[in-house]
Amino acid sequence: MIRVQTEDFDIGAEVKALTSGRTDIGALVTFTGLVRDTNGGTVSSMELEHYPGMTEKELVRIEAEANERWPLQASLIIHRVGKLAPGDNIVLVVTASPHRQAAFDAAAFLMDYLKTQAPFWKREETGDKSYWVDARESDGEAAAKWDT
Amino acid sequence: MKLLYFAWVKQKAGIAEEDVTLPGEIRDVSGLISWLKTRGEGYEHAFADLAVIRCAVDQEHGDLDTPVAGAKEIAFFPPVTGG
Numbered sequence: 001m002i003r004v005q006t007e008d009f010d011i012g013a014e015v016k017a018l019t020s021g022r023t024d025i026g027a028l029v030t031f032t033g034l035v036r037d038t039n040g041g042t043v044s045s046m047e048l049e050h051y052p053g054m055t056e057k058e059l060v061r062i063e064a065e066a067n068e069r070w071p072l073q074a075s076l077i078i079h080r081v082g083k084l085a086p087g088d089n090i091v092l093v094v095t096a097s098p099h100r101q102a103a104f105d106a107a108a109f110l111m112d113y114l115k116t117q118a119p120f121w122k123r124e125e126t127g128d129k130s131y132w133v134d135a136r137e138s139d140g141e142a143a144a145k146w147d148t
Numbered sequence: 149m150k151l152l153y154f155a156w157v158k159q160k161a162g163i164a165e166e167d168v169t170l171p172g173e174i175r176d177v178s179g180l181i182s183w184l185k186t187r188g189e190g191y192e193h194a195f196a197d198l199a200v201i202r203c204a205v206d207q208e209h210g211d212l213d214t215p216v217a218g219a220k221e222i223a224f225f226p227p228v229t230g231g
Contacts, residue, residue, distance in 0.1 A: 033231050048230070049155055051223060054207035079230060091231050111231055117209070119223075120230025121155035132156045135227035 002059040027100035033091040051119035070102040116143040154225035160194035178212040
């Protein structure tokens with residue numbers, strides 16, 4: 001399941017909804033990405049822009065690929081858009097499987113792919129200035145390691 | 149054909165989206181960019197460094213060689229920075 005939304009998410013509630021009524025799940029991994037102040041206390045807010053339509057398609061595609069690679073029993077990606085503040089949640093990835101390794105690996109894969117494929121762009125505001133965050137080469141390398 | 153621009157590509161081009169009729173000789177994304185650059189300074193500025201331009205044809209990632217014939221929607225944007 002994937003969701004793109006402006007509002008915050010509640011990790012506990014999402015996990016509960018995913019596991020409710022099930023007794024077959026043995027391992028559940030959650031990853032939460034937060035807005036980080038990269039500039040020593042000067043980042044006042046962050047704007048998350050995205051490409052409506054393509055964003056959802058990409059997240060569905062990435063999730064389907066994770067489900068092909070690992071025996072997942074459930075998966076969830078929530079990504080926020082719009083104006084966020086340092087400390088706010090940006091992204092939630094949840095994966096569930098009978099054993100832990102698949103859940104750990106699939107969660108890492110989902111994040112690595114999301115960061116290099118899903119059409120989101122961050123703009124940081126510091127005081128009266130704002131600038132687009134540059135893509136990191138290390139994110140590309142992290143995603144590429146899943147291709148081997 | 150609908151063209152969409154995101155993030156700093158949108159800011160530099162000075163436009164978020166537009167409907168265009170392409171000259172018939174344009175075959176791929178590379179040709180489309182060359183044509184856009186003749187349409188004004190904003191486009192020239194936005195497409196000055198193609199190493200940092202990404203594109204999607206009908207909402208799927210493409211590259212400079214992706215054909216544009218029959219496409220309904222082409223988007224240009226910087227490398228993505230979500231997550």
